[in-house]
Amino acid sequence: MSTRIDIDNLNVYYGKFLAVSEINMSIEPQSVTAFIGPSGCGKSTLLRTLNRMHEVIPGAHIDGEVLVNGEDLYGDSVDPVLVRRRVGMVFQRPNPFPTMSIAENVLAGVRLNNRKISKTDAADLVESSLTKANLWNEVKDRLNQSGSSLSGGQQQRLCIARAIAVSPEVILMDEPCSALDPISTLAIEDLIAELKNDYTITIVTHNMQQAARVSDYTAFFNVSGTGQPGKLIEYGPTKTIFSNPTHKATEDYVSGRFG
Numbered sequence: 001m002s003t004r005i006d007i008d009n010l011n012v013y014y015g016k017f018l019a020v021s022e023i024n025m026s027i028e029p030q031s032v033t034a035f036i037g038p039s040g041c042g043k044s045t046l047l048r049t050l051n052r053m054h055e056v057i058p059g060a061h062i063d064g065e066v067l068v069n070g071e072d073l074y075g076d077s078v079d080p081v082l083v084r085r086r087v088g089m090v091f092q093r094p095n096p097f098p099t100m101s102i103a104e105n106v107l108a109g110v111r112l113n114n115r116k117i118s119k120t121d122a123a124d125l126v127e128s129s130l131t132k133a134n135l136w137n138e139v140k141d142r143l144n145q146s147g148s149s150l151s152g153g154q155q156q157r158l159c160i161a162r163a164i165a166v167s168p169e170v171i172l173m174d175e176p177c178s179a180l181d182p183i184s185t186l187a188i189e190d191l192i193a194e195l196k197n198d199y200t201i202t203i204v205t206h207n208m209q210q211a212a213r214v215s216d217y218t219a220f221f222n223v224s225g226t227g228q229p230g231k232l233i234e235y236g237p238t239k240t241i242f243s244n245p246t247h248k249a250t251e252d253y254v255s256g257r258f259g
């Protein structure tokens with residue numbers, strides 16, 4: 001499925017505090033877009049507005065528009081639960097449900113959505129989701145063991161399998177490797193490269209090498225001081241942002257001179 005996201009004049013607030021200001025950008029289908037920038041510039045906040053996850057924080061709200069294939073995510077008749085089915089999310093710390101088995105973890109989102117599913121369909125979905133998440137071979141003989149019996153890297157791939165199982169169009173990843181060792185990180189990066197054939201992916205990362213390795217497009221955000229809103233400084237093909245940026249702040253950040 002070829003899904004693009006258009007962000008138009010987006011402001012994000014926590015109560016009265018304007019956290020992210022005047023964002024205009026389009027996220028291209030079947031590609032990986034990286035959000036980079038120093039701490040507090042609003043990367044996670046912006047990411048969360050792409051599936052309305054910020055709404056779990058009391059007082060958090062937006063103005064402007066987020067269009068997914070032209071459809072306003074914030075339209076009056078739009079159900080946020082359905083939004084989160086179309087636009088899935090993977091968090092910084094792997095968060096499998098500890099009391100559920102590996103197989104039940106994969107199916108958790110589907111069950112939450114109240115979809116009735118036969119035993120055979122469930123088994124097929126578990127296998128196909130774990131296969132797409134590059135985890136099937138490692139867990140196929142212990143699907144009934146607890147999700148928390150897996151290593152951190154395997155748990156993160158399990159969370160990706162859980163996100164994939166509800167057939168999203170977009171997958172948002174908020175620093176998905178920051179709690180993982182280098183080998184598990186590479187496994188997730190390889191997986192991201194494969195997943196972009198089927199999904200539109202946006203990833204927040206503090207790791208410049210990771211942004212350069214996995215993303216097709218990079219958006220650099222910055223914040224001018226405490227209490228100021230984060231802003232999009234520069235956005236374009238990753239190669240350009242890393243080798244020939246327009247703004248000095250971008251160059252300083254990608255070359256490790258600040259942040």
Ligand SMILES: Nc1ncnc2c1ncn2[C@@H]1O[C@H](COP(=O)(O)OP(=O)(O)OP(=O)(O)O)[C@@H](O)[C@H]1O
Nearest residue numbers: 014019037038039040041042043044045046057230
């Ligand atoms: N729940 C919240 N309530 C109020 N303000 C918040 C909340 N979460 C974040 N903020 C503020 O919004 C701004 C953007 O924060 P955000 O976490 O999105 O930045 P970030 O770029 O993702 O940072 P980091 O790289 O450190 O994770 C910051 O000023 C932060 O203090």
